[in-house]
Amino acid sequence: MANRKILIVDDESAIREMVRIGLEMAGFNCMEAADAQDAYGKILDARPDLILLDWMMPNTSGLELLRRLRRDDVSRDIPVIMLTAKDDEDNRIQGLDVGADDYITKPFSSRELLARIKAVLRRSADPEDGDAVEVSGLMLDPVSHRVFAESRPLEMGPTEYKLLKFFMTHQERAYSRGQLLDQVWGSNVYVEERTVDVHIRRLRKALETDIRDYGTLIQTVRGTGYRFSAAGLE
Amino acid sequence: MANRKILIVDDESAIREMVRIGLEMAGFNCMEAADAQDAYGKILDARPDLILLDWMMPNTSGLELLRRLRRDDVSRDIPVIMLTAKDDEDNRIQGLDVGADDYITKPFSSRELLARIKAVLRRSADPEDGDAVEVSGLMLDPVSHRVFAESRPLEMGPTEYKLLKFFMTHQERAYSRGQLLDQVWGSNVYVEERTVDVHIRRLRKALETDIRDYGTLIQTVRGTGYRFSAAGLE
DNA sequence: CTTTTTTGTGACATTATTGTTACAAACGCT
DNA sequence: AGCGTTTGTAACAATAATGTCACAAAAAAG
Numbered sequence: 001m002a003n004r005k006i007l008i009v010d011d012e013s014a015i016r017e018m019v020r021i022g023l024e025m026a027g028f029n030c031m032e033a034a035d036a037q038d039a040y041g042k043i044l045d046a047r048p049d050l051i052l053l054d055w056m057m058p059n060t061s062g063l064e065l066l067r068r069l070r071r072d073d074v075s076r077d078i079p080v081i082m083l084t085a086k087d088d089e090d091n092r093i094q095g096l097d098v099g100a101d102d103y104i105t106k107p108f109s110s111r112e113l114l115a116r117i118k119a120v121l122r123r124s125a126d127p128e129d130g131d132a133v134e135v136s137g138l139m140l141d142p143v144s145h146r147v148f149a150e151s152r153p154l155e156m157g158p159t160e161y162k163l164l165k166f167f168m169t170h171q172e173r174a175y176s177r178g179q180l181l182d183q184v185w186g187s188n189v190y191v192e193e194r195t196v197d198v199h200i201r202r203l204r205k206a207l208e209t210d211i212r213d214y215g216t217l218i219q220t221v222r223g224t225g226y227r228f229s230a231a232g233l234e
Numbered sequence: 235m236a237n238r239k240i241l242i243v244d245d246e247s248a249i250r251e252m253v254r255i256g257l258e259m260a261g262f263n264c265m266e267a268a269d270a271q272d273a274y275g276k277i278l279d280a281r282p283d284l285i286l287l288d289w290m291m292p293n294t295s296g297l298e299l300l301r302r303l304r305r306d307d308v309s310r311d312i313p314v315i316m317l318t319a320k321d322d323e324d325n326r327i328q329g330l331d332v333g334a335d336d337y338i339t340k341p342f343s344s345r346e347l348l349a350r351i352k353a354v355l356r357r358s359a360d361p362e363d364g365d366a367v368e369v370s371g372l373m374l375d376p377v378s379h380r381v382f383a384e385s386r387p388l389e390m391g392p393t394e395y396k397l398l399k400f401f402m403t404h405q406e407r408a409y410s411r412g413q414l415l416d417q418v419w420g421s422n423v424y425v426e427e428r429t430v431d432v433h434i435r436r437l438r439k440a441l442e443t444d445i446r447d448y449g450t451l452i453q454t455v456r457g458t459g460y461r462f463s464a465a466g467l468e
Numbered sequence: 469c470t471t472t473t474t475t476g477t478g479a480c481a482t483t484a485t486t487g488t489t490a491c492a493a494a495c496g497c498t
Numbered sequence: 499a500g501c502g503t504t505t506g507t508a509a510c511a512a513t514a515a516t517g518t519c520a521c522a523a524a525a526a527a528g
């Protein structure tokens with residue numbers, strides 16, 4: 001539940017308020033929008049983790065907004081829960097077809113709403129994964145979340161793992177510390193650039209084995225940053 | 235939806251008929267039951283892949299039947315979709331609590347019903363149990379619903395059993411707490427993610443024996459979740 | 469051969485994450 | 499109703515991970 005942003009889209013401010021208060025008490029971070037226009041702006045701006053979308057809206061219908069969201073790359077993956085009237089069955093079905101993740105009928109209990117929000121957020125979390133990468137005896141498997149050197153598992157912290165994963169999927173290219181921070185740490189964290197050096201150091205250390213020092217695969221590019229290259233050093 | 239069997243439990247034969255015809259046209263294989271007694275027999279007999287359960291029934295209530303199904307090993311894993319009246323919100327919540335996988339309010343369209351059936355089947359599409367799993371001395375037998383370590387039976391609660399079963403049938407893969415909640419608890423249960431940790435702890439404890447600590451097969455993946463791995467722990 | 473700049477390294481305080489225990493509520497059973 | 503189990507959570511303890519710093523080493527520049 002940790003600081004997830006939820007956008008509430010409803011033209012009735014009374015309902016928005018009620019829902020917002022409930023959700024904020026439950027630990028969510030809320031924003032409100034009164035119409036589709038407003039909603040769209042806030043979505044682009046704040047990138048909510050989930051959208052509660054009222055179906056009955058004055059200008060653009062909820063359906064139309066949902067369609068637009070599903071077409072756009074920015075909003076394509078944001079889960080949407082529709083709020084529909086009890087007997088508005090047609091809209092519910094249309095909504096599910098267009099890509100709503102769930103719906104809840106008004107009036108609803110706070111408990112039911114919370115349960116559905118939780119479930120949807122859980123389902124849409126971490127869609128990551130990919131294929132295993134292997135470079136001259138060093139293998140990273142995103143499924144098991146593990147790194148092997150000559151089939152022996154290596155130990156390393158989460159950041160080192162992410163760093164290595166990034167390098168192995170972006171070989172033979174130099175990255176500045178800033179770029180690495182963006183890619184591995186995330187673009188909205190502020191830490192010293194030197195922090196990268198320390199983690200590089202930790203990663204290199206974790207890559208040392210009796211058989212071979214895979215740390216040498218990470219090369220420092222003076223004045224620039226670091227590069228992962230299959231051709232070791234000499 | 236290749237030859238999936240669906241059991242329709244409803245006391246009104248008209249509704250059963252209607253639903254059956256619709257589902258059969260959609261390629262499902264249907265059976266009907268008019269009451270809980272009847273339903274229970276057919277479940278044991280035919281092992282349906284999914285149960286559509288009407289909530290309003292003359293003798294035993296739907297809730298009671300669902301409880302019974304969830305208690306019994308044979309029917310524990312069969313997904314259930316409740317059919318509820320429009321405004322019967324209390325029952326819906328109770329139903330989800332007891333272990334229904336989804337609900338749909340009457341009257342419903344065939345389209346909506348189909349959508350929900352497919353969603354539920356998709357979620358529960360697991361390599362059906364039946365075969366025992368064995369990993370380096372630890373054996374889980376889904377038929378007898380028991381776990382053995384070096385042929386000695388181990389004691390554990392239902393949740394720990396389900397957790398272990400999931401792990402043993404999905405080895406070498408890291409799962410987030412959310413994913414485990416979805417898979418082991420069910421996708422519409424609202425519990426804290428930390429609950430997973432506690433059950434992991436209970437499971438690990440249950441896996442300790444004099445001969446060997448099988449709890450170490452469950453590895454924590456920091457920042458991510460847990461993984462069951464037969465090999466490579468130090 | 470100095471001086472300056474850049475990177476490597478170990479130590480440390482602080483946070484985050486996970487392990488563990490205790491407890492109360494809910495449930496099934498008798 | 500009474501009893502033992504199971505479950506979810508909160509609270510606290512134990513660990514692991516993180517970001518920074520100070521200083522050493524290494525390159526580059528002059």
